[in-house]
Structure formats: C-alpha cells, structure tokens
Amino acid sequence: MSWIPGSKGLRYGGDYNPEQWDRETWVEDIALMKEAGVNLVSIGIFSWVVLEPREGEYDFSFLDDIIGLLADAGIDVDLGTPTAAPPAWFWKKYPTAHPMTRDGRTLGFGSRGMVSPSSPEYRRATVAIATKLAERYAQHPAVVMWHVHNEYGAPISDSYDDYSVAAFREWLQARYGTLGALNRAWGTRFWGQSYGEWDEIDAPRVSASTSNQAQRLDFQRFTSDALLACFIGERDAIRAFTDAPITTNFMATNCPSIDYWKWAQEVDIVANDHYLVAERTDNHVLLAMDADFTRSLAGSRPWILMEHSTSAVNWQPRNIAKRAGEMARNSLSHVARGSDAVMFFQFRASRFGAEKFHSAMLPHGGTSTRIWNEVVQLGSDLGALEPVAGSRVTASVAIVWSIESFWALDLEWRPSVELGHRERIEAFYSALWGLGVTVDFVHPSADLSGYDVVFAPSLYLLAEADAANIDSYVSSGGTLVVSYFSGIVGENDEVPAGASPGALRDVLGLSIEEFLPLYADQAVALSDGSTGSAWADDIVLDTAVAVDTYVDGPAAGKPAVTRNTRGCGTAWYVSTKLTGDDLLRFVTSVLDASGVAVDAPPAGLEVVTRSTDSESFTFFINHADAAAPVSIEGTDVVTGEPVSAGSVVPAGGVRVVASARP
C-alpha cells in the first residue's frame, strides 16, 4: 500500500524554494538532489507574489520551468499553494484583513504568516490562486501530491479583528442555535454576563480580569475551525481537478491552536513537521512522541514526515546543532514509527531572509561538508529500506490526548499553575519509552477495546459521552490509569454536579473532597517511598482501595494511589505528580498487573517494530555512547547481511532487522 499511487519505497527530499536562486543554481541543485537520492520536493510554498505579482495578474513561467526541470530529472513534485504568504499588495489593499492580537494590536507585514483567517478577501484570493494552480498543474505527471498552505496555526492562529468577531458569532449560532443555550453553556449567569443579542458577543479579548473560560474555549474551537475552512476551501478547489493526495503540514504535538483529531479527517494523508527543542536533552523521546501522535492521527492511513532539519534551526534561544549520526537517528526514528517519507526544510540553505541560519540538506559550505555527506548516506540507506514502506506499527498501550483538555487546562484561574495535560502526557510517555513500550495516542471518544492499558494523564476536560466510553472500556476488561485533575469539567468547562471527578467517580471508585495544590517546592512522601510534588487530593474511597498513602503533606494518612475493580477491568488513580524512577516504578507495576509484557531495552536504545502481514522490521536506534546488543535475529535491511546472536548496534548507530513474522 502506498500513499502515492503507482510509487513504491520511501520518499526522500524536502522543501525547495527555488525563487531564491538563479536558474544555473537550479540545475546544479537538481544534480545534487539526484546524487543524494532525493525523489520528492515541495515547491511553491512561499511563491504567491511571484505567481501573482499584482492582484489577478498571473505569471507561471517560473513554476513551469522548475517543475519541468524536476520532471526531467525524475524527481516528483509536492506542489504547494502559497497562501501562507499573502503578498505585500494584499496587505496594502485589504487593511481590514490584518490580524489583530488578543490585546488589540494590529500586526504588520514583513515576516511570514497569514492575515485574518475569517477575512472574505483572503478566502476568495486563496481559492483563486489554488484554482489557478490546479488548473495548470493537476495533470502534470511530476506533480504527485498537493501541499496546501504551510503550517496552519503558525505563527498566527487566533485573530481578534472584526471579520473574526463576525465569523465567531456565526459559528456560535451554528453551535448553540439560541442565545439561551449559549448563555447556559457559558454559565453567563455568574458575574452577570448574560447576552440578550447575538451582536453583544465579542471575541474574548483582554478584559479587566479573567475572561469567561467557556467563551475562550469556544473561541479556540472556532479558530481551529476557521483555519480548517481555509484549508477545505483550497483543498476542494484543487480536488475539482485531481485525485492526487492533498495535504497540509501539521505540527503534531507542537501546535497549540489546531484540533488535529478533527483536521486529520480532512487530509488525504497526514503530513507532519518536527523540530527539536534545541536545549532539551530528551529530544529523542519527544521526537518519538511526536511521531507516535502523528501515526495515531493518521489511523489506518500512511503518514509522512514533511519537514525536519538536518542540523540546527535558527529561531530558538540557543540553536544547538545536531552531531554526527543524529540526523539519521532522528529520521529513522520517524520511519520506525511509521513514516513513509523523510523530508527536510529546506534543500539549499538560504543566503537571505529570516532562515539563513537554519540548516539545510545543502549547507552554505557546500558538498564537502559533514552534513552533505550524511544527507547522501541517508538517501542511500532509505533506498535500501524500500521494503519497509507501507508496513505498520501496532501498540497495546495508549495515552489519551485531548486537545480540548490542553486548551481548557491552559486557561487562567486553574487551581495550580503546575497543572498541565501536556506535562503529564510527556511524563507518562517518557516512562513508557524507557520501558521500550510502543504507544498509540487516542482521542477520548476512540474505540479503546484493542488496548491492554490506557493512560489518561490530567485529562481535565471530559465530555459525558467520552467518560462513558472510557468507563465502558474498563468495565469490559480494560486497564485505565488516571492521573490527577482528570474528568474535572465537561465540554464547556462546567463542573458536573457533585464531588469531583464528576464523570470518573464511578469508574475510579472514589471521590475527591478537596484539591490540594502543593507549594512551589513542596515534596510529599508516599508510603511506598515515592515522592510526589505539585498536587495532592483529599480522596474519599468508595469501591477503590488504597495502593499507596501519603505519609506527610496536606493529605497525610490518606490515599495517594488507588485501584478500583470495575466490571471486568481495573482503574488506577494517582493523585500526585510522580517523576523519574518513581513514575517508572508505578507504570511498571501497572503493566505487570495488566499482563503487558515489558522487555526494557538498555538505556538509550530505542526499539520499534513495523510489520507487514508476513514480515517484521525492527529498528534499533542507539542514542547511547556504547554499543548495544540487537535482541533479535534476521537480516540487516540496509546491508543485507545476517543478524545473529551477539550482533550489536554501534554507539549512535541504527540497524533495521527484517525477520519473518511469527
């Protein structure tokens, strides 16, 4: 199964912005692409002003030329619509389309990023350019896929301009039907905020105190939907001319404004951009999380890594460069977790503009460099990995990822600034990574029946139906692990009737009498010797039993960790922030109790398997400074040589071992 009809093997390449260079350089670049094994490039992403230098005046000669050259070289094209870069003439002509920040500042031209997503002028202009492009290139044999826009949601997403306010009101009318329903959902009876007319409603701009949280939550939903409408407008314009896959590049775990669960339904294949947080030292774990989340978004469909970097980026405080082998490990970790492509931003490093210090496949220093040599080697290795394409990754453990919990919990006036859906997801994911357990991410409404264990870390917002879904999973025999501050509010940030955690009381077999946020530096001791921080609860057990109790702190003597039998299943609750070895020990004990086989690899060794019906490809990615044993026998997919007992993966290296599926 391939995501580009008629093609096979993995895809390799990156963004290419040829408008920066003269034609002579294009020719040189294409020769170098061939040398590196590049077989797919994304072009046109910022080319609006080149293609439409004045409103309604088009000039496609540039694109004709470069696509022709690429086609001649046998390199496929992922053709971008340039709508992330509205031209200067657009900004000048349509001042009411300029984006406005939450505190009322109108942003200016001169960087990148779109205008107000609700601007009718923008909507019209983007559909027009997308239509022109599709009309002209849909039948071009080199154009194998379409890349709408660039990174929706970055660097701007929510806008508080007049168009957005008007569109927000329409969105609310569609959602609630009546003002009465809206007033109830938003709880406007408190603080005297009830609306009597639709046009009294504003975007939740900065006000004297904290804004109505349900309003802010809806504005975030609206913003994601407004951007999605932009995408759909362009996608449908293109679809009228072609059946080729149409996508846009996500920033899976790193974009705070997009509901990717919803968006993933609208793209033909899921494509993702991933960049390291330069100064973190656990980037290999975060990268794996991002790849696993992207795979989970794609579900049963293929997915691809659309952008990452060969080395340093340029927009972080200290842009740490990747060291020898790191680009390959990064790339192959994505492949190991299901990506059928390895793409970079960008092919040739810029000499001008904002990203000239961003690494590229071809650095300023040219082809004599370490980076170029590794790029060529990676291209060669990916060629050898052709059999891996289309194979699948499966997982028996899942973590619930709720963008709405993310949004809602990050609003103001929560019990503690230490609370975070993302923070706990990272913590649990890291523990599972350390144990070598492959993880899927799931929406709270997903079918959970295929998982042995499901983790719900600080799943703050939980719609009633989703809570029922989770309860049903447990009752049917599943194991659920809930971390503190989960199930606290429903879909409009409302507290359900009765004690917390409203919708999870029954499945957890307990209620929480009071939240007990801890002081900034406070540590609490648990009876098993663990140390908690940030949070505790005053728990009243119902059907649950205490697995661990607090030795000190505000809940001294009370349950800290509980376990409840619910139908055929089990639900665990952990009421404080465990980290490091304490969390690892807890997760291990849950997996043990659930019968999940854990064979933890040596520290720093990442082991992941992709399979077809008949064959398994196990990736051994060694992030450590010493060689590590390869735990299975078979054939090295890159070298073709046999892998037997005693084989190792060298420090910093990667091996992919093919073996027959049992």
Next chain:
Amino acid sequence: MSWIPGSKGLRYGGDYNPEQWDRETWVEDIALMKEAGVNLVSIGIFSWVVLEPREGEYDFSFLDDIIGLLADAGIDVDLGTPTAAPPAWFWKKYPTAHPMTRDGRTLGFGSRGMVSPSSPEYRRATVAIATKLAERYAQHPAVVMWHVHNEYGAPISDSYDDYSVAAFREWLQARYGTLGALNRAWGTRFWGQSYGEWDEIDAPRVSASTSNQAQRLDFQRFTSDALLACFIGERDAIRAFTDAPITTNFMATNCPSIDYWKWAQEVDIVANDHYLVAERTDNHVLLAMDADFTRSLAGSRPWILMEHSTSAVNWQPRNIAKRAGEMARNSLSHVARGSDAVMFFQFRASRFGAEKFHSAMLPHGGTSTRIWNEVVQLGSDLGALEPVAGSRVTASVAIVWSIESFWALDLEWRPSVELGHRERIEAFYSALWGLGVTVDFVHPSADLSGYDVVFAPSLYLLAEADAANIDSYVSSGGTLVVSYFSGIVGENDEVPAGASPGALRDVLGLSIEEFLPLYADQAVALSDGSTGSAWADDIVLDTAVAVDTYVDGPAAGKPAVTRNTRGCGTAWYVSTKLTGDDLLRFVTSVLDASGVAVDAPPAGLEVVTRSTDSESFTFFINHADAAAPVSIEGTDVVTGEPVSAGSVVPAGGVRVVASARP
C-alpha cells in the same frame, strides 16, 4: 451597640448568587443555611442583567422571590447593587465608556469589573438601578443593610479613556484653581512640562520616559475620588429611601488604588474582604494586620468581615487549600480584632464561570465534607460568642499607614527598588505580632496622643502639617520610631528645602547627607551585631545620639540607629533594613525603653482582647503544632466552662475566655 439596628450577636453568612441555580436549589440552600446558623446573606451583587435585561426594562421577580424565601426563613439580607457588572448591552451601547489601560489598550467585556468610572452613562445607569432597588426594597423587613457595588478598585481602577481625562482636568481645576498653582505643584518647570491651557493636560499615560510623578500621584488621588463619587451617587440614591446601613466592601490592605482613610468616612459601617496570599506561610500575621487596619479605618464604629474563603481561592498561581481548623482560626482572628460578622464568598460553590474552583461554604462535594462540617461548627461557635458582639479592641501602639506614601513610593525612579512603605509596615507589624502587641493603624494626621509608641516605616510622603502633628506628638512625650526613607517629600512629591529628611530633621535630631542604597545582595554589619540590607544613610547627627553604628558598608563608622530627645518625648531612627530577630530585638528595646509592657506569647499563639466596659474577651488562637497555655482565668465563652491555671488551647485550636475587667 450593634451595627444593625435591633439585632444582637455576631453575623454569619456570605455572598449568595442564586441566579446560578434553579428555585429548587434555593430552597435546599436556605435549609442548609439554617443548619449552619447563617443569619445574613449578600445578594444581587452581579444581578444587573437579570434585573434590567434591556436598558430601562426592569424585572424584579427573581429578587422578590429569593428575598421572600430568605425572609420566610428568618435570614437577613444585605442587598447589593449590581453595578460592578454592567451588562453586555451596556458595553455594546456605550463604547466610549470602555476602560482604557495606561498603555492605551481598550479593555473588552467578558470578565467582571466596571467601565470607566468617569463615564456619565455609567454614572446615570448606576444611580438609576440603585434607585429602583431602593424604591422597591427599602421597606422590606428582611433587607437590613445595603451593599453598593463590589470591591471598588478591582479588577480595574484607573482608566485613561477620554471621559477620565476630562474628569481629571475638572478635578485638577478644583484642586489647584489656577494653572500656575498646578505648574508649581507638579514642578513642571523641570523637563519643560509647563501647561499653558487646561486642555493640554492629559492623563499620565505611558510616555517615552518616566511620567511626572506629581501628575501620576494626582491621577491616583483622582481615581480614588472618581470611584468614591460612583459610590456616593449610589449611596445617596439609596439613602433617599432608607436609614439602614449602607456600605461597600473594602480590600483594606490589599487594594492599591483606594484611599480608604477617605472612603471610610463615607460608609455607614466599614466592611472588608480578606483573602490569603496562598503561598505565604505568615498568612495569620498578614490577616491580623488586615483586620487591625480595617478596625482602624472604622475608628469608633463597628466593622465587619464581608468576605473571606472557607478554603482555597482560584486566582493565585498555586491555590493552597486551608487545612482543618484554619478557617475557624482565620474567622475568629477577625472577630478577635473587632469584626462583628464572619462572611464568606460564597454560599454554594459555582459550577460555571470564573470562580468555580473557588471554595465556598457548601462545596461541590456537598454536606458530607470536612468544609461543610467546619462551617456548621463555626456557625454554632459564633452563636455562642454572642456576648462578644459590640465589644472593642484597644491598642497602645500604632503604625502610620499612608496610602499616599504607598502610591508615591511605588512610582518610578526612586533611589532603590527595595524601598517600600508596605514592606516596612509588614516587617514592623510582624515583629509586634510576634511580641503579642496589639496595633492600631493611623493616618499621619491622626491624634496620636493615646499611643505610647508610634512607628513610621518608610513614610516617604509626609505633608507639612502631618509632620508637625508627629513632631507635636513626640514633644508632648510620645515615642516615635522612624524607619529609613521617611519624610522625604511633601504632598506633591516635592523635596522640601535643605537636607533630608525635610520635615523630620528636627524631631529626629539629624540630617541625612546622602542616601546609600545597597547592592542587591549586600549585607552591612551593625555594631550591636545586627545585619542590615537594602539601604543605609550617611547620617549627620544634630541633637540625636548614635545607638548603633555601621561596622562596614558605605557608611562604615557612621550612625545606623539613633535616638533623639525632643521635648518630653523620644524619636528613634533606623537607617537600614532590619529583619527577623534583629528587628524583633530592636522593637523590643524601643518598647522596653518606652515602658510598654510586653508579655510575648509562645511562638504561633495569637492573643487579642476585646472588651466592654465591664468584661474582657481574650482570644487565644493557636497557629502552632503544640498545645499552648491559656494565660488568664475566666470562663470559656463557647463551652461555658471555667478556664483556670493550667488550661491550654490545643494545637490549631481557639479559645475565647471571658473575664471581668479590672
């Protein structure tokens, strides 16, 4: 003497926001109020949009109903005017009334808080709704008092909109009469800021550098007065219909924008809201300070605690919950210091909106909870404390609290960011609290003759007449303790002629040749072994003598602490920041020298006495982890049992002992 004509005993209850609930819940709530001993609730505070759903269209059915139910249950009503919550229709209709921040951002609707206090539309609308309410409910037997607005000054106070600018000019004309007088007062000859026409004057909005400090100080005075005019407008509208007490809820030591000394003259009784700073560990001391300041504002009148919380609030970074007994200690510390009521925000915890994570008398968890049990117990105890109502607290020591020093010293371009009127007040208050000394707060113009010792901590701004008042107090035999950076400027932030501290040179018997701010982490040694920080002075002694000298630092060898005999009295000066035991030792030595009897209680035990002409009620509030002795004999007011030698107050507990007055 009671503050509600015809009533006796202490009042117990809180804010009640019934518009959040259905009528069935009202009935349940009122039954629970009775169970808890609640005898007063504040209603209507955010009800504007319910009572006036469209401009000029009133609907009082909701209020008729709930007041009727409360009246039937024998629960008195503190009826709020809802003017802290202008409705959405008001915001839509009157955009020129929207508040504007100092940096020019217009704030939006959707949280809480008022519009521009100088908006004529707002003034007219608030008087209209207050008039309607008074007309309708003034004669209602359940309505025993009136609660205008909510927490004037929070979350917004100063506004830089056009209405405010116009009103500021009028206020200045009234204050100065002529532009010449204004130019002189503001020192506009410096930096070329002289005004030639009144309408050249703007609010002190953000400018390229620091704004004229006298202008900013006057804008703060104006802001406090503009808000006060709002209060007076509503108060007078109500007064036309009733003689019942009319008040508004202060935030005594915690509102930076209101001159409560002035406001206290305009309310019938002083009512105060108090919330802990969740992450401080000396909250019991800060609470006591707040209560003492509130009592001092009330002077000879009763005062009440209008709001506090049963446990955590929801708007701080980490909202630490109160633990068992803490709510009772908090409540009774207020009563001990003179409050005749214990009121909470709010009766039933919200399920929607901004404050749903704020604790309440009735938590989400209902009546089976620790909090509810303690609420019921407290209600019972307060019933037993009926004899305490109306008794008075007296103090022989006072601290000068000058809101104008607070304002002026917090402006930009002071010699050191370490300087703070509030910081030093807290430090001296805390030392006195530790010694068990009850403290009054006084305005610098107050009659000080009743006090043995008066402390003036960083009393930066001191009007000439107030300095004379303090001098006269000393000359007549009083003891004055002045901490650094006091008496530095007069009422318009102007430096008096000659060396500092202008108006205090004579009474202190010294002059300061130069201010010596210390480095961020610098410590200086004093000859008595104390350590100073933050500040030192280069002191030239006149009639004063050096009590302590600097051993090192920029003033090495020069006086650090001085004492001056002035007429029949004594004035001390301390020129550096003493803290902890060093400050305690200094304060003790001053009290000793002044003949103030100090009988320091065990650490963590708060001892305060309220008295009538014949009887004393001594409160023993034990904030420590061990039982503490009760130092007097008499009768336990709550239990009715005798208290004799050897009696104790348990760890975390409170005892109130009645004894005959000597």
Next chain:
Amino acid sequence: MSWIPGSKGLRYGGDYNPEQWDRETWVEDIALMKEAGVNLVSIGIFSWVVLEPREGEYDFSFLDDIIGLLADAGIDVDLGTPTAAPPAWFWKKYPTAHPMTRDGRTLGFGSRGMVSPSSPEYRRATVAIATKLAERYAQHPAVVMWHVHNEYGAPISDSYDDYSVAAFREWLQARYGTLGALNRAWGTRFWGQSYGEWDEIDAPRVSASTSNQAQRLDFQRFTSDALLACFIGERDAIRAFTDAPITTNFMATNCPSIDYWKWAQEVDIVANDHYLVAERTDNHVLLAMDADFTRSLAGSRPWILMEHSTSAVNWQPRNIAKRAGEMARNSLSHVARGSDAVMFFQFRASRFGAEKFHSAMLPHGGTSTRIWNEVVQLGSDLGALEPVAGSRVTASVAIVWSIESFWALDLEWRPSVELGHRERIEAFYSALWGLGVTVDFVHPSADLSGYDVVFAPSLYLLAEADAANIDSYVSSGGTLVVSYFSGIVGENDEVPAGASPGALRDVLGLSIEEFLPLYADQAVALSDGSTGSAWADDIVLDTAVAVDTYVDGPAAGKPAVTRNTRGCGTAWYVSTKLTGDDLLRFVTSVLDASGVAVDAPPAGLEVVTRSTDSESFTFFINHADAAAPVSIEGTDVVTGEPVSAGSVVPAGGVRVVASARP
C-alpha cells in the same frame, strides 16, 4: 590647541536649569560656581516652553537675565537649544507628530523626549527656535559654544508613526533607487515578501513572526539618519549666525540607536555623557572604554565630557552612590583619556520632577556636604591641570567597533542569544585594561596601518570593502585577532556565497563548516587548559594552524584557536568565549607575539598618558584599596612637587606626573 577659541585650560561645570529656581537662588548659585572653579555651564536645554510659551510667541527675558548674570561672573555659557522638550502646546496641536512604538502604541506627553523625528511640524518648529536663539545670542560674548538638543536617541529614537513611514520610504528610494535593488538587498524572495510598489513598504512594526532583518537594519540606519537630519537642521540654523563650536551630547557606548561614527563628522567637537551602571563593580573599566571610544570618535579633534554625575543617579534599580574620591577618579579618568572638560548633570539638585533624586554638584544638603567639598577640590585640581589641556592620547592597539554589527547581531533569530558584538568588545577591552594597554576604537573602514594589533570581537556584519581593508592591513604586516561570529554577513545581513566566515576566510586561512552554539551552562575544555563557553565552531583549516584544540564538547579534537600567516602579517581566530584569566592569557600571548610592550600595572591601578610634542602627562588613578607605586619620575602637576622613585599614589587617589618626552 583649544576647542574654544581664545580659551585655555580645562573646562569645569555642568548643566544648569535655572528655570527651576528664583532669581535669588541664581545669584547664590553663581557665587557657588565661582567658589568651585566652574567656568562653563550648559543652559536652556529644557527651556522651550519658557522661551516660546505659545506657538510663535517668544519671551527671552529669562535667558537674557541668566546669561547676563553668568557673563558678569565670567562664567562661559554653552547655550542649549531646547528641542528635546517640545512643549505641551506642541503635543496638543500636532497629534500626528506623536511618537509610536514598534507595537503600535502612541506615546503620551509628560516625561521628556521628542516627538516623531520625521514630523515636518517638529522639524519646522525646532529650526525656528534655534534660529531665534542664534539670532539673539550668537554675538553674546559669554556664549562660547552651542548645545543642540539633548541626548538624541534617548529616551526615544525609532518611531513607527505615519510621518516616519513616509520618510523611511523616501530614505529607501534614495538608498536603492529601484524597487528591484531593494528587493534584492532585503532578500524578499524568501517568505514571499517582494514589493511591487514603494507604498507597500511599511516600517518593520511587530508582525506575526520575525521581521525581515535587512528591513529592520535599514530602519535603524534610517532612524539614526532621521535624528541626524534634526541635528543638522538646527546646527545649520545656528551656523548662519556664528562660528562658535556647535555640538550635541552623545552617549557614546550606551546609545543603541545612533551611528556615532557618522554623527561625529557633523559636530564641531565631540561631547559625551557618561553614567555608571550602578550595580556593576567594573565601572572604572567601562568608563575608560566609553572615554576611549569617545576619543576615537573625535579622531584628531578635542573632545569633552559633557555630563556625568557627582554621585548616584535616580533611574536605575539600585542607585549606588559614589564614595569619597570616586567622583574625582571618574572625572580624571576621562581627562586622562583626552577630555578637555569635566561637566556634570546638574549644578543644583532639583527639588521637583523626575530627577530630584539624581545627585548634583550642589546637593540638597548644601555646602556642608562631602559632595560639595569634593566638587570644590576637583575644581581646584582641574585648575592646576591647565597644562594638560590640548595634549593627546595615542594607542598602538585598536578594537573594531561597528554600530551596524551591534544592530544586526541584536536582531532576532541569530544562532544563539549569547552572541553579542558589545559583549566581546567589553571582554577584550577589559583584558587590555588589565594589562595597562591603551586602546583606540576604529570603524572597520578606518586606516589601520598605525596599529600593531587590531581586535575584531564578534564583528558579525562586515561590508566587502571593509573586509578588504582588514585583509590589506594584515597582508601589510598587521596582527589581527578575530573572535567568533565575525564576517558572517555583508551590509544587508546577507550571507556571502560559500562557507563562513565569508569575507574573512582568506585572511584567517580557514572555513567554518558549522556553528556550534553551546548549551546555557555548557563549558568546553581547550588543550591549553582554558575553558570556553557559549560558542564553538567546526573549523576546517586551510592555511591556518591550530594553536589550541577542543578537548571536549561538540568540536572535540578540532581547532579552537588558530593562527594564520597572511602576507607580512598574522591573523588569529578564537572560536569560543574565553573570559577572565583565560582571555587575559590569550591576549597577552598575542601581544607578546606581536612585539607590543606590555608592562601591566598592579591590579586596580589605571595608567594613561597624554602628551604634547614635548611633554607627557601620565595619570595614575588608583582604584584599589592599597597605595601603589608611581612608575615614572617627574613633577606632580597638581602639587608641583617632584615625583621620584618610591613615590606612591594613595589608595583611591590620583596623581598626574609631568615628564619630558623622550
């Protein structure tokens, strides 16, 4: 040679703002000036509203009077134009001239500072008042020089108002001629930013992401030029009436918005304001750097210290006061480095307004104070130093100071926030100060042939011609020391073709394959035992040799410090941040290798020499706590006594020794 025709000796005095005081005080002040030896005062700097109380209505009586009194006392006048203080009437009448911040906030009146420098109303009004002043006072014998405006660039420089945008477009048209040239220079092909019409171009206001760096760089050039045009307008208006020197006060190393290399060509003499960074403990080094830079700006012309403070300022977080002797050391360090005047802000301390806590020559405490006594002593000493006036300082070592590198490197999206042209300049200057080496600063285009060694610390932006200038210096026999991240971009922030450092590859004999920013707290070891931080490079040697290699870190085993022979000269490259003793050792080794004689003074002793053709004046300024030897023999210029072997300069003291020039 004297900078005031017909005068001799050093000048002493300061700003005087007599409009703050009554005439009686003027008389007293002038008597005190005489007592202190004051012979020059700057007046009128903030007097606009006094001189032109209404637009076009002038009143010079105040100025006539005070200039007359000063003239009678024989005190010369440096007459200011008051254009840093546009009056309130100007602000009211010309709202479109109000300055606007980069994020769109219009700033208000009430502090100090100008309006939009591109406002035609402002330009017209300032030329008008300057003309009136020149007309009236040009022939006044007391007016010996002119002081245009005050501290251009502070507190405001760049403005984003409409006038500025229009002027920016005109400036760009003049610079680039065609839009095509501008688009090429700014690299607008990246991110689709090409301009099709001039009026599409805006100021680089806050946008969704980072702005085009070349645009921002040009806006900084434009801003400096717009302010310079303001100066030139006034200067030329005055020049029409007088040949007296006209200047404005610079803030040499401390103003981020002015290209002083360019400005220095337009003033008759260079005048500088210098203030300590109160909480730094190496202020004596920073002061020396500022004085050396100011001297370098003046080139062969005299220069003067126009403002400093007698003790504390008032606008820093903790305004540490100067201690006994410090004012004299500060003053004489400026004189030692070439200043022919010692001037203060201000003569008499303000009692009103923003700067009342700023020290002055005459403090609030009057003439009995330490400060006044030291002011009088300094005046006496400066009188005795008359022979020093007009003598010159020479240096054999230079540091490149590029304001454009400063601007460009401080923009967003650089490889590391640790990078800074200023940071490395300070580091190298401090090492040279510690070695007692006198330093000139040079523009990258300067004639370098007179220097033995030239340092280029993080000289990020380097125009092609300037790089050639530096290369030619080395080839002709010079020694160049380049610190990391130099020569990275050309004049429009563009990366030259090929590996870094583009224009310096040949002279350094190496290329950099990759930048290796270090983690925040990372240290790397070098083979000579030094420790680097912040930065490393992956260096490929061409003709250079490795002097030191990295022992660990991302470039382990590769060159850290290199040396290249180029023609007759030598070029060193240091690729990491060395500090303290490591940097001192490196600089020493370079100086040794270059044959620069170094005779390091004892720690804390500053030794600098001014010379005439026949005589040397060597200043020994002792910043340490112990007496230090005077290393040469001659005559003490202040006391007239002989200085011989064994003479010392006391702790905290200063001696100036005259000796015949060899």
